Amino acid sequence: xxxxxxxxxxxxxxxxxxxxxxxxxxxxxxxxxxxxxxxxxxxxxxxxxxxxxxxxxxxxxxxxxxxxxxxxxxxxxxxxxxxxxxxxxxxxxxxxxxxxxxxxxxxxxxxxxxxxxxxxxxxxxxxxxxxxxxxxxxxxxxxxxxxxxxxxxxxxxxxxxxxxxxxxxxxxxxxxxxxxxxxxxxxxxxxxxxxxxxxxxxxxxxxxxxxxxxxxxxxxxxxxxxxxxxxxxxxxxxxxxxxxxxxxxxxxxxxxxxxxxxxxxxxxxxxxx
Amino acid sequence: xxxxxxxxxxxxxxxxxxxxxxxxxxxxxxxxxxxxxxxxxxxxxxxxxxxxxxxxxxxxxxxxxxxxxxxxxxxxxxxxxxxxxxxxxxxxxxxxxxxxxxxxxxxxxxxxxxxxxxxxxxxxxxxxxxxxxxxxxxxxxxxxxxxxxxxxxxxxxxxxxxxxxxxxxxxxxxxxxxxxxxxxxxxxxxxxxxxxxxxxxxxxxxxxxxxxxxxxxxxxxxxxxxxxxxxxxxxxxxxxxxxxxxxxxxxxxxxxxxxxxxxxxxxxxxxxx
DNA sequence: TATTAATTGCGACCGGTGTTCGCAGTTTAG
DNA sequence: CTAAACTGCGAACACCGGTCGCAATTAATA
Numbered sequence: 001x002x003x004x005x006x007x008x009x010x011x012x013x014x015x016x017x018x019x020x021x022x023x024x025x026x027x028x029x030x031x032x033x034x035x036x037x038x039x040x041x042x043x044x045x046x047x048x049x050x051x052x053x054x055x056x057x058x059x060x061x062x063x064x065x066x067x068x069x070x071x072x073x074x075x076x077x078x079x080x081x082x083x084x085x086x087x088x089x090x091x092x093x094x095x096x097x098x099x100x101x102x103x104x105x106x107x108x109x110x111x112x113x114x115x116x117x118x119x120x121x122x123x124x125x126x127x128x129x130x131x132x133x134x135x136x137x138x139x140x141x142x143x144x145x146x147x148x149x150x151x152x153x154x155x156x157x158x159x160x161x162x163x164x165x166x167x168x169x170x171x172x173x174x175x176x177x178x179x180x181x182x183x184x185x186x187x188x189x190x191x192x193x194x195x196x197x198x199x200x201x202x203x204x205x206x207x208x209x210x211x212x213x214x215x216x217x218x219x220x221x222x223x224x225x226x227x228x229x230x231x232x233x234x235x236x237x238x239x240x241x242x243x244x245x246x247x248x249x250x251x252x253x254x255x256x257x258x259x260x261x262x263x264x265x266x267x268x269x270x271x272x273x
Numbered sequence: 274x275x276x277x278x279x280x281x282x283x284x285x286x287x288x289x290x291x292x293x294x295x296x297x298x299x300x301x302x303x304x305x306x307x308x309x310x311x312x313x314x315x316x317x318x319x320x321x322x323x324x325x326x327x328x329x330x331x332x333x334x335x336x337x338x339x340x341x342x343x344x345x346x347x348x349x350x351x352x353x354x355x356x357x358x359x360x361x362x363x364x365x366x367x368x369x370x371x372x373x374x375x376x377x378x379x380x381x382x383x384x385x386x387x388x389x390x391x392x393x394x395x396x397x398x399x400x401x402x403x404x405x406x407x408x409x410x411x412x413x414x415x416x417x418x419x420x421x422x423x424x425x426x427x428x429x430x431x432x433x434x435x436x437x438x439x440x441x442x443x444x445x446x447x448x449x450x451x452x453x454x455x456x457x458x459x460x461x462x463x464x465x466x467x468x469x470x471x472x473x474x475x476x477x478x479x480x481x482x483x484x485x486x487x488x489x490x491x492x493x494x495x496x497x498x499x500x501x502x503x504x505x506x507x508x509x510x511x512x513x514x515x516x517x518x519x520x521x522x523x524x525x526x527x528x529x530x531x532x533x534x535x536x537x538x539x540x541x542x543x544x545x546x
Numbered sequence: 547t548a549t550t551a552a553t554t555g556c557g558a559c560c561g562g563t564g565t566t567c568g569c570a571g572t573t574t575a576g
Numbered sequence: 577c578t579a580a581a582c583t584g585c586g587a588a589c590a591c592c593g594g595t596c597g598c599a600a601t602t603a604a605t606a
Contacts, residue, residue, distance in 0.1 A: 006452035010459075018582020019572035046564060056585040058566085067564065118387055120441045121453040128460050128469060135468035145472030150438070154492075157434040161427060168393045179279035180394040186283075187401050195408035196401060199418030219427075219500065226495035291553020292601035319593060329556040331595080340593065547606100554601075563592065572583075 076124025107163030349397030368410040380436030
């Protein structure tokens with residue numbers, strides 16, 4: 001009995017027979033995003049949305065199969081805020097970094113984004129557009145499709161990570177946060193964790209705080225540069241030997257060789273979240 | 274008015290006066306982890322834990338200030354499952370990659386880990402041990418402490434990402450998942466997203482599936498190599514091989530400083546064996 | 547030893563959540 | 577004009593996390 005579609009994206013917004021709806025999915029979405037922006041994701045409850053919309057909560061289920069659908073809609077809506085009309089420069093890394101920067105801006109505007117339960121594959125129309133753009137940026141890269149997908153996923157994960165750090169840095173510290181930090185420093189001062197103690201002591205009182213934007217772009221560029229290089233050209237040798245344990249800086253880049261076996265397992269991506 | 278500590282870690286497990294407790298935090302934690310392993314994080318409710326423990330749900334609040342505490346305990350317990358007795362090899366990148374691999378194993382064993390609400394700084398005793406180990410691995414790296422912390426955080430994020438992808442690949446696809454994939458392929462076939470279509474078409478039916486472990490380690494090594502190289506040396510000795518299309522412009526900067534964001538290094542378990 | 551204070555176990559409850567059901571009212575198709 | 581399809585929604589269900597107050601128990605104190 002041809003059960004109806006599972007995702008919002010394939011389910012028709014409304015039937016053609018009955019009385020015309022008083023609202024639309026876009027309305028729900030707008031209200032939900034607004035609520036989330038104001039009071040966090042937990043403020044987005046069916047009752048609240050209904051109240052804000054001036055309707056009964058049961059009515060919402062005429063537009064949406066459940067709260068999950070609402071989250072899908074919200075996610076895709078904010079994904080649509082990323083400007084995809086920026087022309088590509090031609091350098092995959094640079095283009096992706098720029099894209100990531102714009103994505104991060106959206107994260108900063110909607111801090112609840114990382115709080116959305118990480119369903120595998122939450123991809124609406126705008127999300128697909130985003131994915132298309134990212135893949136287009138990598139058009140010149142010689143990598144199997146799934147590998148590119150995975151790069152996009154990793155990129156998104158990093159964007160979320162950076163956004164979180166930035167938000168946390170700007171927002172006032174909560175009690176819990178302070179308590180956690182206190183516990184950490186106390187533990188460090190116990191003597192059993194010299195490296196942690198050193199790393200924390202190294203932090204001068206006032207934070208010189210390099211421009212977050214620069215830091216972000218630099219890190220992003222490095223990571224992406226490491227990922228985007230295709231395997232054929234990056235052929236090298238496995239590192240075998242062991243350098244001295246405390247050489248000045250023991251980090252040498254040892255590009256590892258690996259058969260350029262294309263295709264990889266399933267790709268868990270969630271480009272925009 | 275000296276209100277009692279905010280985190281579980283500084284709050285005493287029990288008073289010294291009253292009747293002796295029937296259970297312990299370790300009991301709660303074990304039960305909670307078990308429940309989560311079996312039915313996901315949503316299965317960990319106060320009532321369920323209480324029932325599983327054969328006690329009233331209100332009793333739990335004698336051991337724990339709320340559900341958040343329970344999540345803290347679970348996270349740290351699982352972090353304690355990672356083996357930190359593995360001797361360091363001396364090469365920061367290699368050591369971190371190995372650590373990440375062990376962390377990923379724990380993620381695979383406890384798929385609910387990424388579902389835990391991303392509080393800033395969820396770090397218990399075992400988490401601190403983990404952090405210490407990671408910093409020790411980077412002892413020879415000349416980077417400011419906060420930068421190293423950030424590297425650890427990024428590493429954890431990537432581990433989570435990879436673990437998620439791997440889990441999704443192995444686990445049976447849910448209805449929602451299938452529907453999502455169907456929507457994606459349908460959208461791609463519409464013609465408006467040629468790159469998405471190409472990337473998907475490239476994926477042959479049966480997946481040769483490169484060994485996930487190798488893929489993980491390779492990617493991890495690349496990313497970490499890009500991050501761990503300190504700026505001083507990186508300015509002079511650019512990447513030996515920068516083949517693909519991208520200007521290998523050296524990102525040189527002054528010593529950087531930035532607020533740290535050590536996120537949870539949630540990982541690792543080895544119950545038996 | 548007797549007293550007192552601290553602590554535990556927990557039934558009952560509160561306000562909140564997502565979701566379902568059934569029905570009255572409305573619109574369109576045939 | 578009838579009938580089918582659809583919308584709005586009050587009421588209810590089954591959960592959830594968390595609090596309160598009290599009896600029972602234990603340990604420190606006098």
